[in-house]
Amino acid sequence: EVIAVDALARFMRLDGYDVRFQTGMDEHGQKIEQTARKLDIAPQALVDKVAAQFRALYDGLGISYDDFIRTTEPRHKTGAQEFWRRMSKDDIYLDKYSGWYSVRDEAYFDESELTQGEGGQKLAPSGAPVEWVEEESYFFRLSAYQDRLLELYEDNPGFIQPDSRRNEIVSFVKSGLRDLSISRTTFSWGVPVPDAPKHVMYVWVDALSNYITALGYPEPQGEMTRWPADIHIIGKDITRFHAIYWPAFLMSAKLALPKRVFGHGFIYNRGEKMSKSVGNVIAPQDLIATYGLDPIRYFLLREVAFGQDGNISHEALVQRMNSDLANGLGNLAQRVLSFINKNAGAVVPTPGALLPADEALLKAAQDLLPALRKEYAEQAFHRALDLIWQVIAASDRYVDEFAPWTLRKTDPARMNTVLYVLTQVIRQLATLVQPVMPASSAKLLDQLAVPKDKRDFAGLATPLAPGTALPAPQGVFPRFVEPAA
């Protein structure tokens, strides 16, 4: 889920890291070529259209990517060809390939994997028709990498995450690796193999190399100095390619390996897999229009244990919106800020001596950042958010315990101290929630009069200055009310 990657990237940026967040799309392959022919348009025109849709989607989701690479770009093609050349010559050899091929799956299947369809038609496990294909092909000596890959997994338990994915990959590799066909002659929509014009690269050599071609590979200077990547976040269905083929290719080309491959789960609609044929696909654009972008982002990161599959439903979404956002964070900010606005001169209050309870709440808020670093480092976004919300609950209890509306009459100085503590805490919370909800947290920080250049995590070290004028507060997270049926 790109949103998760985005939140991670934003978190690291706010924490002072120089982040490069790149995404892109694979635009080659026989499937594209065929689809384009069916539509009677050029393949390039087809992928241009799709790419535009993707960019629009990402922009709509507020994705803060630094680069969006398409495999049809010249920079990718030349880079991919160079990558091919630099893979060890011992690893690439020419041979004949024959087997049952499914165009739809872009994969060959073993005889034993096929099922018998109607009229004797052989079908791939996916139900897609297969055809007997015999062609000249370049092969990659993947079999030679089995031990080195297992060693890699062994020495770096965190290389494939989550663990369940790792186990799958390890047992797959242990069961034996076969050499990989890495070129095709049956279609031409792809990157030509260097010095073998009849061949185009098989989709994965081509597509996987995007991670480095986007960095300017083979140019060793510039962005390429950032390689290796700290993490590849991918759909769990393509974990195999990223955790087996890609490291093997990189080893062959004598490049460093990414430090982690994270195969994330899928989002289900009410427990059902989204599928066009079932007609239960939820368009992100519709969700944003109905609920707003930040609530969606929050929901997806909070509700789903990242890495596992998750569910989305109107009911669950509304519940999160109303209880966590409107009643939780939103209400806390609103009750405190509007009280200050009405009863404490609309400025950051000046505190007196702090009581243990004050210290405790401030400490709880300050302790969040290191705790969040740990969770983000493990891509445990749901736990990170849970921690933040524990402090919100503690803050609500604190408000009730010290009841500023009573102190207003009995002890104004103490009231100011309480309100001061709360503004500091809310500021912490708003700052820490930025990676997940950039727009809403910005509004919150506006209301706390935090300068735009003081909103990163380093800025948290500087408390809000007492006496700073605060604007009139406005609700940031509206309750979701069912439209009248």
Add this chain to the structure above:
RNA sequence: CGCGGAGUAGAGCAGCCCGGUAGCUCGUCAGGCUCAUAACCUGGAGGUCGCGAGUUCGAAUCUCGCCUCCGCACCCA
């Protein structure tokens, strides 16, 4: 067939690796408060932890068998 995951209060989940009063969120019921977006706080009710057997002084937690659902296959990214 095989490999993998899951079955715990009305709902969604944690706990299970490292056995010992079954926990969280939401909902629900009662009480409190009134600063706030009918919100917030406190307390209660609600579970034979899929089924059966075994190990053990003791099992949601370990072992074996069985049942059910799901993924590894479409789609989507």
